[in-house]
Amino acid sequence: MRYGEFLEIVPDQPFKVRSLQDNNTATQLLKSGRITAAVLPPELAGDLPLIWEKTYLPPADKTAATIAFVGGVLFVLLGVVGAITTTHPLVVFANFFVDTIRGIPMLVIILYVGLPLAGALKSASNGYLDLQMMTRGIIAIAIGYSAYMAEIFRAGIEAIPKGQIEAARTMGLREWHVARFIVVPQAIAIVLPALGNEFIAMLKDTSLVSILSVRDLTQRMREFQAQSFLAFEPFNSAALVYVLLTLIAASGIKALDRVVNKSRGHAED
Incomplete structure (x- = not known):
């Protein structure tokens, strides 16, 4: 899993994460400030920074x-x-x-x-x-x-x-x-x-x-x-x-x- 990070995050605010299946929806929600980070499937994550990755079985x-x-x-x-x-x-x-x-x-x-x-x-x-x-x-x-x-x-x-x-x-x-x-x-x-x-x-x-x-x-x-x-x-x-x-x-x-x-x-x- 990869998380999209934005520098505009305000300190001391709740860290809101949502699992999404679409890049466009994730981008809109992130820019609107409704969420802090988005969980995307690996194939849609692109070059976003990798924070945590987990597979059920290697x-x-x-x-x-x-x-x-x-x-x-x-x-x-x-x-x-x-x-x-x-x-x-x-x-x-x-x-x-x-x-x-x-x-x-x-x-x-x-x-x-x-x-x-x-x-x-x-x-x-x-x-x-x-x-x-x-x-x-x-x-x-x-x-x-x-x-x-x-x-x-x-x-x-x-x-x-x-x-x-x-x-x-x-x-x-x-x-x-x-x-x-x-x-x-x-x-x-x-x-x-x-x-x-x-x-x-x-x-x-x-x-x-x-x-x-x-x-x-x-x-x-x-x-x-x-x-x-x-x-x-x-x-x-x-x-x-x-x-x-x-x-x-x-x-x-x-x-x-x-x-x-x-x-x-x-x-x-």
């Missing part, structure tokens, strides 16, 4: 978070392949991964990925892979929930009648077309409620990353409680926020489920 950690997301998807696909076939070369590893990860508590996964594993990667890369604690938590949660997602998708795929797949193959459809037009649409409709439950559980499990000193909602609640010495208010506030988040997520999932089921009903008609 570029290296953004890359790591993207890799964690892609890796989580790959782990899910790997688990699904291992669950629905017995001939794939990676079936042994896929089954081992799913069974092992599902047997480890999420807190242990977060601690393992966030501390010893991240430290080993940092040492092996000579300090290049020095990830922030938040990124470590994201990677740990992605690994942990990919195993559960794989089992959910496996159940959804196995729920599709085998006759439909065999009929599609008899008609000459390739495996990719069978998956795209027959398996995937029906599997998504079947597993959507279970995926919604896992998403809500994952949303609540993000509070566990506070064990890595990540300043999420839970960690900030603990910091405020330590500073204020209030017994219940910080915990009640954090619980209320989590309840609101889960209610919003549940409402969105139910709406999406209705849309998918409605589309599925039209397709069957």
